[in-house]
Amino acid sequence: MGFVPASSSSVVVLLCRVCVETVPALKDMDWELSQWHPLIQDRKFLPWLIKVPSDKLLVRARDVSPGQMIKLEDLWKTEPDAGFADLDRPDVEEEEMAPTLLQYEDGYHYQNVLAPLVKMEADYDKQLKESLTEDSIRVHWSSTSLSGRNVVTFSFGRSGADQSRIMVGDELRLKLGDGGQYLYGKTWE
Numbered sequence: 618m619g620f621v622p623a624s625s626s627s628v629v630v631l632l633c634r635v636c637v638e639t640v641p642a643l644k645d646m647d648w649e650l651s652q653w654h655p656l657i658q659d660r661k662f663l664p665w666l667i668k669v670p671s672d673k674l675l676v677r678a679r680d681v682s683p684g685q686m687i688k689l690e691d692l693w694k695t696e697p698d699a700g701f702a703d704l705d706r707p708d709v710e711e712e713e714m715a716p717t718l719l720q721y722e723d724g725y726h727y728q729n730v731l732a733p734l735v736k737m738e739a740d741y742d743k744q745l746k747e748s749l750t751e752d753s754i755r756v757h758w759s760s761t762s763l764s765g766r767n768v769v770t771f772s773f774g775r776s777g778a779d780q781s782r783i784m785v786g787d788e789l790r791l792k793l794g795d796g797g798q799y800l801y802g803k804t805w806e
Contacts, residue, residue, distance in 0.1 A: 619655045621648045631656070756791065 620629040630648055634655075643650060656663055670678070685704060692699045692709060703709060714733055721727040755772040771789075783789070793800070 618657075619653050621650055621653050623648055 618631060618633055620631050622629050632643070632653065634653065636643060656666055661669075679701070681701070685701075688704055688709070688711075689699065689701065692703060696703070712733075714737070715730045717730060717734070721730065751773065753774050757770040757772070759768050759770070760766070
């Protein structure tokens with residue numbers, strides 16, 4: 618990664634080196650591509666990009682292994698406010714999975730190795746589906762199509778439209794929530 622200055626203003630543009638050399642459309646932009654400089658020098662980010670920590674902060678710094686970083690990032694998916702100290706909690710510890718093999722002793726051995734992996738994948742898929750829920754969506758039903766079919770228009774909130782991954786053909790499940798209980802005497806789905 619690197620940066621190039623813009624000719625007309627005091628702005629820099631972050632670009633990868635490959636993009637500078639291979640994307641012809643970038644040459645039409647108002648950027649000085651010949652002045653591309655890397656963002657890292659002497660194994661450190663440039664000081665204007667990331668502030669150099671003070672001695673006081675360096676004393677408080679701790680060594681973090683890549684495994685701990687991965688665990689913390691996984692924990693952030695469910696608990697965004699989690700900190701490094703939360704990695705030592707007993708409920709955060711992951712059980713070690715037995716490695717898959719090319720040959721198994723018998724059917725029970727095969728089942729004991731593969732069943733936890735299948736369960737972990739099912740739990741992950743369930744968690745992924747649950748994370749795709751969106752609230753405060755406006756739904757407008759109309760039958761104005763030429764074929765007489767109902768046409769549905771979904772209006773997502775500003776944040777929902779940016780993060781939505783709904784594609785043509787996806788299945789949507791609509792819930793009215795507490796309003797359904799009030800209007801119909803039962804939850805509406």
